[in-house]
Amino acid sequence: MNRNNNFHGVNEGGQGQERQLDIMDVDMEMEADGTTNGDQLSSGLMLKPSSKSLAPTVSDQALNTLNELREANLLCDAQISVGDQAFNVHRAIMCSCSSYFRAQFTGFNACNRNSEDNRFVQIPGISGPIMNCVIQYAYLRKTNITDENVHELLICADYVGMVGLVKQCKDYLSRTLTPENCVSIMGFARFRFLEDLHQKARNYTLRYFTEVAAKNTDILDMNIKDFYSIISDDELNTREEDYVWKLCVKWIDREPENRKQHVAHLMTGVRLGLMTPKCFMEEVKEHPYVIQCEAAKPLIVDTFKFINNLYVPYDMPFQPKLTTPPLAMPRLPHEVIFAIGGWSGGTSKGCIETYDTRADRWVNINAEDPAGPRAYHGTAVLGFKIYSIGGYDGVEYFNTCRVFDAVKKKWGEIAPMHCRRCYVSVAELNGMIYAIGGYDGHNRLNTVERYNPRTNQWSIIPPMNMQRSDASACTLNGRIYATGGFNGQECLDSAEFYDPLTNIWTRIPNMNHRRSGVSCVAFRGQLYVIGGFNGTARLSTGERFDPDSQTWHFIREMNHSRSNFGLEIIDDMIFAIGGFNGVSTISHTECYVAETDEWMEATDMNIVRSALSANNVAGLPNKRDYIHKERDRLMEERRQRLMATAMAREDIGNANPSHSVVETNDVAMDDYESPNEDEEGEELQQQQLPVPQDNQPAALPLPPLALPVPAVPLLQPGPGAVMAAAAAQPVVINRIIEDRGQDNNRRFRVQLRNQRYGSHHEIRRRA
Numbered sequence: 001m002n003r004n005n006n007f008h009g010v011n012e013g014g015q016g017q018e019r020q021l022d023i024m025d026v027d028m029e030m031e032a033d034g035t036t037n038g039d040q041l042s043s044g045l046m047l048k049p050s051s052k053s054l055a056p057t058v059s060d061q062a063l064n065t066l067n068e069l070r071e072a073n074l075l076c077d078a079q080i081s082v083g084d085q086a087f088n089v090h091r092a093i094m095c096s097c098s099s100y101f102r103a104q105f106t107g108f109n110a111c112n113r114n115s116e117d118n119r120f121v122q123i124p125g126i127s128g129p130i131m132n133c134v135i136q137y138a139y140l141r142k143t144n145i146t147d148e149n150v151h152e153l154l155i156c157a158d159y160v161g162m163v164g165l166v167k168q169c170k171d172y173l174s175r176t177l178t179p180e181n182c183v184s185i186m187g188f189a190r191f192r193f194l195e196d197l198h199q200k201a202r203n204y205t206l207r208y209f210t211e212v213a214a215k216n217t218d219i220l221d222m223n224i225k226d227f228y229s230i231i232s233d234d235e236l237n238t239r240e241e242d243y244v245w246k247l248c249v250k251w252i253d254r255e256p257e258n259r260k261q262h263v264a265h266l267m268t269g270v271r272l273g274l275m276t277p278k279c280f281m282e283e284v285k286e287h288p289y290v291i292q293c294e295a296a297k298p299l300i301v302d303t304f305k306f307i308n309n310l311y312v313p314y315d316m317p318f319q320p321k322l323t324t325p326p327l328a329m330p331r332l333p334h335e336v337i338f339a340i341g342g343w344s345g346g347t348s349k350g351c352i353e354t355y356d357t358r359a360d361r362w363v364n365i366n367a368e369d370p371a372g373p374r375a376y377h378g379t380a381v382l383g384f385k386i387y388s389i390g391g392y393d394g395v396e397y398f399n400t401c402r403v404f405d406a407v408k409k410k411w412g413e414i415a416p417m418h419c420r421r422c423y424v425s426v427a428e429l430n431g432m433i434y435a436i437g438g439y440d441g442h443n444r445l446n447t448v449e450r451y452n453p454r455t456n457q458w459s460i461i462p463p464m465n466m467q468r469s470d471a472s473a474c475t476l477n478g479r480i481y482a483t484g485g486f487n488g489q490e491c492l493d494s495a496e497f498y499d500p501l502t503n504i505w506t507r508i509p510n511m512n513h514r515r516s517g518v519s520c521v522a523f524r525g526q527l528y529v530i531g532g533f534n535g536t537a538r539l540s541t542g543e544r545f546d547p548d549s550q551t552w553h554f555i556r557e558m559n560h561s562r563s564n565f566g567l568e569i570i571d572d573m574i575f576a577i578g579g580f581n582g583v584s585t586i587s588h589t590e591c592y593v594a595e596t597d598e599w600m601e602a603t604d605m606n607i608v609r610s611a612l613s614a615n616n617v618a619g620l621p622n623k624r625d626y627i628h629k630e631r632d633r634l635m636e637e638r639r640q641r642l643m644a645t646a647m648a649r650e651d652i653g654n655a656n657p658s659h660s661v662v663e664t665n666d667v668a669m670d671d672y673e674s675p676n677e678d679e680e681g682e683e684l685q686q687q688q689l690p691v692p693q694d695n696q697p698a699a700l701p702l703p704p705l706a707l708p709v710p711a712v713p714l715l716q717p718g719p720g721a722v723m724a725a726a727a728a729q730p731v732v733i734n735r736i737i738e739d740r741g742q743d744n745n746r747r748f749r750v751q752l753r754n755q756r757y758g759s760h761h762e763i764r765r766r767a
Contacts, residue, residue, distance in 0.1 A: 378426025
């Protein structure tokens, strides 16, 4: 509890006395909660803490007894009057939690404390029901807080100096924030100088901006200063800048004659360079407010210049370096995807990458688990902690579990599971982590364990109906769904769910395809199951399950076939990350846009890998540690990529293989020679043998030369507004050309390749 809160209307008593009263209030509340540490006394005196102390508590029975005495007017020695109502109270009880009543009952007539004048207090402007709630809190440390009385109750509690009641009211308002009321609560908190509540309401407004813009009307009544501070904030969470501009127009339309003069100022707060071209051309450039404003015309010109700079000819080597202008600077993401571990280069990996969806960049994080790498594991998020469950490192099947604190950037150990679990499915429900199925090195499992982070213990729950390793699980509508997998003989098309209320697993209709190495997520009230291996080929197909109709429906196919990949939701899109495509391990990332039923390409990971985990962590206080730092260089990075692509195309058109083409061929060789994670996993499943090492068949046909694919038109919307345009062009990253000569050591080449900067795959988009 914050002891430094300032209370309005408390002017009596010295500073030392007020500090003493604060301590008394805290002590009484801590005693009521059973959390006192024993070194504070109700008299307000601070004692030297002892090595052994007891934690005194006030029982509910004692509190209720005191309140019953008050209601029966027994032993009462004071009276509080509000309006035409009077309440009999005990002075000692009221003084124990209120600096105002202590001053009233003891401060004015300190020389004659038994005077009758000290027994009566008249408080104007407060209603009887509100005072009854205040007195009830004084006796019981709880009261009935509702939407109807919370504002008046908070004002009254603040006036009489009841720190605990003020906190309860603020907590209630924080819990009941909605897109409809967040702006009004933000204004109320500012008016009452409640900075912590104001910040929570403002953060909520920024976090759920799209919903606030659609549903909230109070935001249209904000003054220009406050409104501009919202729309220009880097923390504003919006996938498209179109929504920001449309809200600006609505705000001006509220009082057009008085507000249209601010249109140019508002335009500087909107990232015009990140808007969809259609919206900019039709709703900004041609809008009457903009046309009538002379100050807005330079902003339109600057935006056109920015758009032209996106297509600087590649044959201008002396073109000055481009910097990302303010009108196109990406905002900060509210959520960050963590990609952890996996299998690459014939070994398990412990590397961590995070995805900055606003800048469309993967960032390498120097926070590998000191206990060693793992692949084919499962992960779940609780708060700001990522729990890594089970897995395999190439030698050992794990029952150990690790936890990564994203705030402290530290790894720790938690209790091990009862069973070793590789290819395990992991889901979180109601603050518990479920480890589902997997492979223990000998058998496919149908057993399930549940982890309670409060007790740091795993407990066994009823098993699934089927053995499942290499399956996937997620939580939907209070149930855990387990989909697909491998039972030791065949890939599965079955799925089932666990209901914690009944403690039973129940089958649902089978999927349309068999899927092992599959990934699933809950999205918009439905279950999306994507990719996998059907026993013959890796899949690019996906399907969704409607729990209401109990039916499966196909969705648009991915651009890349993949199994054993990461799948996560961010920015209301489903992201598929890495995996194995049947020929090579990939780093490709793409996202599914439900509104248009299409997959969009995003920037590749820096490291090719499969059997990784992907998790979305929201609201990190240190998220700047996990996002792309050089945001002002995004345009220059894109221009360099376009130049490399154009030069590669010219070389191919002239039948003059350049270094780029040679490197592309080297990549094909690398993909051919690199370890085949999913095939290794499949051998494990079918033969239950250790993962093969670097021995490869000697005479197999070389895959065909991979050539850059033609560019296709820009598709909107896409992930990372600045780089959405970049995704329209194939990307070829400059690489170090190595003289392979007689070097037949594949592992050495893989290590060299992994040291290169950036992704070495082209971004391809379905035409």
